Amino acid sequence: MSSNPSVTVFEGHRSFRLRLILSTLSGKSIKIIKIRSNDLNPGLKDYEVSFLRLIESVTNGSHIEISYTGTTIIYRPGIIIGGELTHNCPNSKPVGYFIEPMLMLAPFSKKKFSIIFKGLTNLTGETGVDAIKWGLLPIMEKFGVRECLIHTIKRGSPPLGGGEVHLVCNSLIPSPLTIHAIDIPKYSAIRGVAYCTRVSPSIVNRMIDSARSVLRNTGCEVNITADVWRGENSGKSPGFGITLVAESKRGWRIIAENVGEAQSLPEDLGELTAYQLIEEITKSGAIGRYQIIMALVFMIIGKEDIGRIKIHKSEIDEKLIYALRDIKQLMGTEAYFKDDADEIDGDDEFMTLSIRGTGFTNVSKKVA
Known part of the structure; x- marks a missing residue:
């Protein structure tokens, strides 16, 4: 059956999630071959298998075949049905890895999406929960998806996680609106959140002060919130991080975020993130780098x-x-x-x- 000409063949693990999302939306079967075939540890990683399980949960009639070595998969998409479920994410990727593609499927579902993701809420080099909440949801609004919310129930810092995030999408639309974003936005305000789990609350203030000292020169109104998590809701590991967002009056947003590593200073993290936000603004058009793929899919x-x-x-x-x-x-x-x-x-x-x-x-x- 895999030799069927209607199956689109891709090679390698690059854009793994995007290929599955496009396949689900278009209703076309895909086959991905040579997934890390030359690696010492070939085939699918645990987070990719977890993502396949998630896709299977939110669709009806999907058929997934994985080869013995895990280097080849065949995916025949079903109908997006959504519904209520809980998904346990492996600690190799944060919950944002799973939420991001779900946002592209949720508006076109049969039933409303209500998924609780359990795992890491932020991880270095990956899209965090705050970046999705403040950066991707406003982009969805531009395409007509207005009732989509993300609630952080528990924060989970690396390496052990223990976070919980609830994604709710009540907006079911027949198709996205056509977008014409051809003006460069002027950013009037900078907002943000500095959070910490299982560490001294003074760390949050140190991050906020160092970020503010850099952003003061921009002339924008700066408002960074302190988000201190204690007790059961603070996950299983100590950690801290900061997410900054530049906001225009028309609702366009640019994001920069960082997570504290072992032996890193909160002051350095706040300062670095502030400079990254300024750089991101100067090197962005109407939308930021991390928003482009979602915008393309909706377009x-x-x-x-x-x-x-x-x-x-x-x-x-x-x-x-x-x-x-x-x-x-x-x-x-x-x-x-x-x-x-x-x-x-x-x-x-x-x-x-x-x-x-x-x-x-x-x-x-x-x-x-």
Whole structure:
């Protein structure tokens, strides 16, 4: 059956989640081969197997075949049904790894999504819960998904985790709105949260003070909240971190976040994150680097109309190129980049990315 020409074949573990999400939304079967075939430990990692289980839980009729070595999988998607469930995430990835792709499926489900994720809430180099709450949910609002909430019930710092996060999506829409984000936002306020679990609350204040001293020069209103977790709700490990968000009056947001490592100073972490936020603002168009993939997915499955977003040239990285290749292979849609330097008074640092929607309709939704 795997030789069926209707199965789209991909190679390697790159964009693993995106491929499965696109397959589920388009209803097309995929086969992924050579997953870490040259590694000493070949095949799927524990978090990828956990993600497959999650996909299986929120869909009905999905069929997953994994080869004996774990280097090949075949996925035949079913209908997105959502519902209420609890998912235990392995401590190798934070809950954000699982929540992010669920946000792309939740609005097109048969029933409302209500999932409790258990595990790490933040991890270095990965999207944390606060970044999703403040960075991705506002982007979803732009596409017409307004009733989506994330509640942090327990914070779980690495390495042992013990956190709990509740994702609720009450907004079921037939298809996303077409977006035209071609103006560079002007950021008027900087907000943030500095949190700690099972350590002295003074650490939070030290992070806030050092971040404020850097951001004071921006001229923006700065408001960073202290979030101290104690007792049962503070997870199983001590830890601290900070998430900063620049906000425009029209609701566009740029995020920078960091998690404290062993022997790292809270002052250094606050200062580093503040500088990263400033750099991210200067190197972002209408949306930030970590928001682009979600925006692309919603643009592709939108109405048969052309959506446009302005991006900074530095945002066109390897991850984006590979994502666009996967999109072309599964959805048959190509993105068009237009250099703004060609226009009168155009800025040579920015490009406009245009992509045509495929006219997706939510087949999972009950017909009224």
